[in-house]
Amino acid sequence: MTSLFDTVALGRLQLPNRIVMAPMTRVRSDREGLATPAMATYYTQRATAGLIVTEGIQPSLVGQSNPRTPGLYTTKQVGSWRHVTSAVHTNGGRIFAQLMHAGRISHPDTTGHQPVAPSAVAAHGAYVFTPTGPQLAPTPRALATDEVPGEVASFAAAARGAVEAGFDGVELHGANGYLIAQFLSGNANLRTDRYGGSASGRIRFAVEAVAATIDAIGADRVGIRLSPGAGIWDAIDIDIPEVYGALVAELVPLGPAYLHLTGTDDEILRQLRRAWPGTLIVNPSTPSSPVPATRDAAERWLTRGADLVSFGRAYLANPDLVERFRSALPLAVADPDTYYTGGDDGYLTYPTYDQPRLTTETSV
Template sequence: MTSLFDNVSLGGLRLPNRVVMAPMSRVRSDREGLATASMATYYAQRATAGLIITEGTYPNPVGQSNPLTPGLYTPAQTDSWRQVTSAVHTNGGRVFAQLMHGGRISHPDTTGHQPVAPSAVAPREVYVFTPTGPQLAPTPRALSTAEVEGEVESFAAAARRAIVAGFDGVELHGANGYLMNQFLSGNTNLRTDRYGGSVSGHIRFAVEAVAATIDAVGADRVGLRLSPGAGVGDTVDTDIPAVYGALLAELVPLGPAYVHLAGTDDEILLGLRRAWPGTLIVNPSIPGTPVPSNRADAERWLAQGADLVAFGRAYLANPDLVERFRADLPLAVADLDTYYTGGDDGYLTYPAYAHPPLTATASV
């Protein structure tokens, strides 16, 4: 029987368990998108995970979604990540950088650029973070065909920088309503060139980005995160079996290290598990639900064919999550008010589980 605590191979890595720390934005970089010493401590505290996937890092200036999020675009940003990867490796961990292009989920007040997207369609009633507070996402500018090709290359270039910075690999963010997801979704991609229209057109950007990144750093170092049907950021998937089935079929010969499915229902996940013969990471959390996933969720998905299970909110307040699962210890609950407030409070201040002291027994 598959156990959450089995050793398992992932690409060129040997993981000590099947627990993955899911990517989560914490907005703790500096204003130049540099990783900080606090970020190094945060990730090192969680190094007992089989694999850590970092928060989304933007691959170019227009790809930044939120303020105070880190990048992998400039030499200074690349160098700043060395303290993070070194701290994780010193603590015995393994870490992939998530490469995230926000597309239309962005704002000129954050980047200095009009957001870009497959088509000039504004998300309906979607607010984005800006330096002056939440604002409605504006109408993006549609990328030209040549510009789409440039955005494909931006993922590959950021992956090269990630390896220079000491990461074990990268995860391309194709989920949660961001740029790659916008190409996949029917209501955000109205293009009639080779990056739209047919199913093959809708999946082309994702396939080309994965292929270019694999060419840049090797298949063993590349994963892809998807969220079919999750509907985040006003993305609507109109034919999930056709679109995502075709996407996975195109990925098989490329041989990425894994596909990471998140934020969707059991029926869709099970169908895509059957369609994907490679390593599958499942994140069973559903957006908008307050309860973090637990060990029972993980064991249920392992029994249904997942190879690894990713935990997001459970990792916020439980840096020793693997140890708590192993010993059936209670989980701490994270303070929602400190998710995105900056500073170390609610970031580095969650301790490992403290066992109650033993009490002496009187002799008779």
Template sequence: MTSLFDAYRLGGLTLPNRTVMAPMTRVRATAEGLATPSMATYYAQRASAGLIVSEGVQPSLVGQSNPGTPGLYTDAQVDSWRPVTAAVHANGGRIFAQLMHGGRVSHPDTTGHRPVGPSAVAATGEVFTPTGPQAPPVPRALETEEVPEQALSYATAARRALDAGFDGVELHGANGYLISQFLSSNANLRTDRYGGSTANRIRFAVEAVAATIDAVGAARTGIRLSPGGTFWGVEEEDVPGLYTALLTELARLEPAYVHLEATAEEAVLLELRRAWPGTLVMNPVLPMGAKQAGRAEADHWLGLGADLISFGRGFLANPDLVERLRTGVPLAPVDEATYYTGGDKGYLTYPAYQYAA
């Protein structure tokens, strides 16, 4: 049986194990969207992962969702990431940048701009702003001729990511953000070629991936998806049909991987595994759910045909997660109160496991 600790060839990279550090927003960037020295330390501490996927990085100012998140749309932002990627590489690691366009999940108080989306339908819940949580505004529906520009923003940011030293990029197509909004049947009410039918609703995702592959190559491009997820109020009709159609189109482009979240029933996810001929990264438990992934969940999905397993909170609280999973020592719990507070507490202060003498 495949082991979590077997090496794996991903595009041009050899991963020493099959663990992936999942992307996790930590809001530790500067107000200008710059990466910081603390971020370099944070990622370098976790470089034993087979692959690190960074926190969500906005590809444009209008694409920013939360305050305190980093960008890849200015030269200064590119420069700020170079010490981060260099630190990961110096510690023997590999790192992809997750490119995250928030779409309607944003606020003018954060960006100075009205959010954009496929349709003028507000997200549900509250969005983070510099002055605290607020109701999300109704976004401006993108004109048909504007949609390709937003798809190209991922490709432009991907070029900047490679310039900053990243090994590749992951498009955030999950969790109710822009790509997910286009896939949705209630956030996307368009009647043009980007809405209505399944073929039209998957078009934006396919164009964004195709543009990114044209920019940086298929081996350096992945995408994360949350089939059936309801984050920020999105709904999807015919989840198996929608995602089978999407994966069929993506397979023609041969990206490095598809990263699935456990947001649908296992039978649906297995159907999608069969529909996807390439590398599958599986996030084996519901993101932000009650259960935290461990060795048992990883082994279960490796047995079902996943190639790589991503861990979020496990890596957040355990910089040495790979060694802990290998030896079976307990995992440290996460401190939820410090997820988004800024500063180094709950960020750089999780120690490696201390063995008793």
């Protein structure tokens, strides 16, 4: 029977186990969107994962969601990530950069720009983070048809920067209500041009973004994350089997390294597993679950056809998650009050099982 601790090939990589560190926003970059020494330490602490997928990294300024999130669109930003990738590789790890364009989940106070989106529809009732605190999500500017290829190209350009920075590959964030998911959505995408309307129109942006990124850095270095039906940030999917079935059918001949599914129900996951012949990563947790996913949940998904299993919240407080799972050790619980506060506390201070609790003084 397949085990979480089996080795597995992923593109040009050989992963030592099937445990993936899922992308999680931590807002620890500097004001220029540069990766910091603390970020290098954070990811290096978790280098025993089969694969690390970073927090969302904006491919352009207009694509930024939260303050203090990192970018990959300037020369300085690319250079800052070399310290992260080098440290992870030196400690035996493998790391993909998640490229995340926020679309409408942004604010002019954060970027200096009106957010862009498929349509001029605000995320209903949603509050976005800004430098002065949470504010209602503004109404975005609808992208003109001839502007859409520029947003596609931003993913490819950031992917080239990621490879230059030493990343092993990139994951396009097509989940959780951000720009790619907004194009897939039935209520965020009201377009009547080639990027809207039918399923073939709504999937076009995602397909073009994946194709352009593959052209830039190669299929074996590109993955995509999707969350069919998750409804996050008021991006409501309709005709889920049709839309996501059509999307997967278009992705298959492009041959990306993996498909990463999260936040959807078991039946949709099973349908997409049947449709997807390549490597499948499944995140077994749900946004409504009060506790992180467990090893048992991961093992169940391996028996249902997942090739790798990703963990988010479990990795926050357990940098040695692989060893804790392997040795059936108890898991520490992360403090949600420190998720987005900046600083080292609740970021670098979670110990391995055999260490005492670290302090900010001893962790830097």
